[in-house]
Amino acid sequence: MKKIFLNIALIGALAIGMQSCHTVSRVDTDSTMDISGKWNDADSRMTAETLTEQILGEIWLNQFKKKNQRKPVVIVGFVKNKSHEHIEAETFMKNIERSFIQSQKIRLVQGGDKREQIRGERADQQTNSSVSTMKKFGLEVGADFMVQGDITTIVDAYNRKKVVYYQVNLELTHLQTSEVVWIGEKKIKKYVKN
């Protein structure tokens, strides 16, 4: 009888110990781990890879270089999330921007809040920096193209099954002529069964 009680207590203690077990392990950032079925880092990485390949490899770039004898200057506009999930576009947009600089095929200019801060610092330099180091207004590089994008989803669910379709579109528009010179897309489809 005593032995049975002891065994039960031991099993109980083991169960409690296993329940409160909390482990953390490092995994490769390139590994694909789907847990909830929502948008995750793997989707972001795949989107970045596909869109980078498309934007750097398509005809608009060579046409621009041939016509203007220089590299195009690009500014990144907004990416509108029209999906049903919280998706941070910055993760894949930064990868694309990085590819512009690394490939040396496209020049990139800053936009948004960061540019505002830079201009603020430049204004500050007008009264605080030495003349030889002071940066002037009116000498920024004007962009030739703007990248804009949107993320859309279509969800089809029934009982415990769900199909989620993501589509990420990026567009490159010439700032002077408003001509769209390139449209890139990445499609992801997931089947989730609960």
Add this chain to the structure above:
Amino acid sequence: MKTLINSIAIFIFLLGTNVMAQNPDQNPNYAESQAKYDEKKDELTKDHGETIQETYEAFDWTENKLKEKKARIQRRHEIRMIRNQRNRVCYSSNHHRGHYNNGYYNNGYNTNGYYSNGYNNNSCNNGYFGGNNYSNSGSNWGSTLLTTAVLGTTLYYLFK
């Protein structure tokens, strides 16, 4: 005359140096931008070297479950507290009749459905908080008085 020539020479020199200093590619409207940013430069440079926290709450199944559990416990605790409070009032009211007519139970607690869901089926109530509960005691007393008055008048005229 000599002074005038000197002034003109200085003016031309200054103009020349200014033109020399200006980059030919510089935007002719640069002063507008400069003036605009000069006004808000302090605001724009105040975050230098700082991390701007723009966090969002990611959905975590375990945390969400824990949060729901806490909310449930808190809700039960509040219900228990209100019930205890009511029981105390009920106890005291048994010793002081007429306590229920002082408007205490017409405070909205009894009209929101909260106390008509079985919570008040405790030993104290004994039906007081049922259909004809004390929350409506004002109108009940009124109707009883009216009925009594009508009955009394009828009986008076019958046996007059």
